[in-house]
Amino acid sequence: MTLALFEDRGTPLDRQRFTWRELVGKPISKLDDDAFTRVRVILMNGIENEAMRFLHAAARFNGELRVPFAEVRRVEHHQATMVNWLLGPDHSPLETTIGYEQVAIEVTAALAQQEPDAYLAQNYRFGLLEDFDHMYRYSALMDRLEGKDSNNILQSYTDVMPGRPTVVEHRAPENDVRRPFDRRTAAPITKMNALTLTASEQQTHNYYLNIGPLFADPVARQLYAEIASIEQQHVTQYESLLDPSQSLLENWLLHEATEVYNYHSCVETETNPRIKAIWERMLSYELGHLHMVAELFKQYERRDPQELVGERLPTPIAFESQRDFVRETLAREVDLRPSGADFVSLEEEPQSSLDYRNHMNSEGSPSEIVADGYAWHPGTELTRQAANF
Amino acid sequence: MQESIDSTRLGTNRTGMQTSPALSKEMMDNAQLEPNETSAGLDGQALAEMRAEYVREADPLGSIPPPATAKGALKSGMKMMTCSRPQAFIDKLSERLAYERAGTRLYEAAITKFLEHSEELPGATVSDFTHIRDEEAAHALLIKECIEQLGADPTAQTPSAALVGIETMGILQAVTDPRTSLAHTLHALLAAELVDEAGWETLIALAENMGQKDMAARFREAEQHEQEHIFKVRGWYESLTLESGQLV
Ligand SMILES: [Fe+2]
Ligand SMILES: [Fe+2]
Numbered sequence A: 001m002t003l004a005l006f007e008d009r010g011t012p013l014d015r016q017r018f019t020w021r022e023l024v025g026k027p028i029s030k031l032d033d034d035a036f037t038r039v040r041v042i043l044m045n046g047i048e049n050e051a052m053r054f055l056h057a058a059a060r061f062n063g064e065l066r067v068p069f070a071e072v073r074r075v076e077h078h079q080a081t082m083v084n085w086l087l088g089p090d091h092s093p094l095e096t097t098i099g100y101e102q103v104a105i106e107v108t109a110a111l112a113q114q115e116p117d118a119y120l121a122q123n124y125r126f127g128l129l130e131d132f133d134h135m136y137r138y139s140a141l142m143d144r145l146e147g148k149d150s151n152n153i154l155q156s157y158t159d160v161m162p163g164r165p166t167v168v169e170h171r172a173p174e175n176d177v178r179r180p181f182d183r184r185t186a187a188p189i190t191k192m193n194a195l196t197l198t199a200s201e202q203q204t205h206n207y208y209l210n211i212g213p214l215f216a217d218p219v220a221r222q223l224y225a226e227i228a229s230i231e232q233q234h235v236t237q238y239e240s241l242l243d244p245s246q247s248l249l250e251n252w253l254l255h256e257a258t259e260v261y262n263y264h265s266c267v268e269t270e271t272n273p274r275i276k277a278i279w280e281r282m283l284s285y286e287l288g289h290l291h292m293v294a295e296l297f298k299q300y301e302r303r304d305p306q307e308l309v310g311e312r313l314p315t316p317i318a319f320e321s322q323r324d325f326v327r328e329t330l331a332r333e334v335d336l337r338p339s340g341a342d343f344v345s346l347e348e349e350p351q352s353s354l355d356y357r358n359h360m361n362s363e364g365s366p367s368e369i370v371a372d373g374y375a376w377h378p379g380t381e382l383t384r385q386a387a388n389f
Numbered sequence B: 001m002q003e004s005i006d007s008t009r010l011g012t013n014r015t016g017m018q019t020s021p022a023l024s025k026e027m028m029d030n031a032q033l034e035p036n037e038t039s040a041g042l043d044g045q046a047l048a049e050m051r052a053e054y055v056r057e058a059d060p061l062g063s064i065p066p067p068a069t070a071k072g073a074l075k076s077g078m079k080m081m082t083c084s085r086p087q088a089f090i091d092k093l094s095e096r097l098a099y100e101r102a103g104t105r106l107y108e109a110a111i112t113k114f115l116e117h118s119e120e121l122p123g124a125t126v127s128d129f130t131h132i133r134d135e136e137a138a139h140a141l142l143i144k145e146c147i148e149q150l151g152a153d154p155t156a157q158t159p160s161a162a163l164v165g166i167e168t169m170g171i172l173q174a175v176t177d178p179r180t181s182l183a184h185t186l187h188a189l190l191a192a193e194l195v196d197e198a199g200w201e202t203l204i205a206l207a208e209n210m211g212q213k214d215m216a217a218r219f220r221e222a223e224q225h226e227q228e229h230i231f232k233v234r235g236w237y238e239s240l241t242l243e244s245g246q247l248v
């Protein structure tokens, strides 16, 4: 079901309030909740963080709107808190990492299929195969460091096998920068997809940078350092798809519409009624933001917000296993490499990327070392053999 | 490379008050030496109340999955007729499985540490360590087999299995940190082994209550191994620690 964006005015900003007790509610169950409930929690934390970071950056470029920025930003912050605190403390940093890569795989695959712009869809399929490989490397780490099976988190929705090998994902910065959509002609869904993935990859990047040093094991510390670097590349790629000529208010409006769209997708697909009620509340808050920003947009830019974000929301994001699509993409596109803003064959990869990664990998490759000879097996590598006594 | 005695050398540790007497004196200018009479916080009551509220409302960590196959259900039903809640046994079996797998990986990390410091511990050989590692791995396989015999799913993470992962995080951190000495590593291993052995004891009692005599016998054998692990690890740990107290 699609939602009419401008019919429901949502919760007015001055009624968007929280208590500490509300912010810190009951977490989801790592064992009993559906993996896609965790996927939604992680994704929405990313969306909220992007909303908040965007408004902080915006305040540095605009004096006039600093008070409305601050008012909405405060709510975004508390939304981020309420959502992120839903992750139970029994999720170890490595288990949460598996959840993050599941988001990167399943959500990117879903958006790649709903993306009408062929070039952007190509970018999503490209990034997808890299996060797919991260899942394999982290699963190997989880098995070989902690003796745990990543499928306890994945719940058999997502394959664990090599993608585009992480060791070759490192490339010169110039080959991470893509061509943006055109703000005048791009469909609203195109703009929202690009922003959603930018948000999601950005929080993954931040997360790895923050938790990498929590590990004592040097292999884990190196692996997080390596994959965090790829996530930084991914943020560069995805944010370069956003048209830089969008005005500040246009950008803000797009952020609020993207939040509405994502929460609406969560409401439509959530299986845990308690969590669904949180998505509904957040959706109503975001509709409040959207209407407030739409008014500012009309006032300052004298344009119709509907021109930008459309009248109705697109079909909700498909939060479900994209296994077949991922396998097909892997079979067809694993050997693609970027050259500037374009994708070329393996042999045509620019020398600048080869030079860069040869140096980075010259003292050893953590992603290769950790997964040497690794193949995912139900219940870990250790339970492959038969008991011998 | 550092040795175990390096971790007990005198040095520039700055954490205590006595490191910087002048600064400490200034700290004391602001410190309240007498507890504030009107503050109710000192008895910890406010903290306890907030925690208690969450404890009362908390959901469980999760559940234990029902046997997936009718055949499995029948089997577990038949074998455990004497017990009304066979899943409690499954939960504890899953816990041991998780623990033994984690223990195997823990020893793999410890073996690396030992190999780099083996001269410190002339009484031990690498095969002493690999022997323990292999027994932990064999225990995991034994448990997996038992879970399958009961028609349950050995790949499921039950609440007790998930919990031991949390409990042992600190132990794993202590062992995998390249800076910890061999003595530190052995201390962490000793903690792991003591809990390991206690886990087997409980499991044997549970198996007996369930009427699983064969399993109980196999578990007793495993517990025997664990006692040997404790004996060895404690011995190495004590000899290294006592030695570092005598060297100058
Ligand atoms: Fe928000
Ligand atoms: Fe990734």
Ligand SMILES: [Fe+2]
Residues within 6 Å of the ligand: A104, A127, A131, A201, A204, A230, A231, A234
């Ligand atoms: Fe990524």
Ligand SMILES: [Fe+2]
Residues within 6 Å of the ligand: A051, A072, A076, A255, A256, A259, A286, A289
């Ligand atoms: Fe918002």
Ligand SMILES: [Fe+2]
Residues within 6 Å of the ligand: B100, B103, B135, B136, B139, B196, B226
């Ligand atoms: Fe053991």
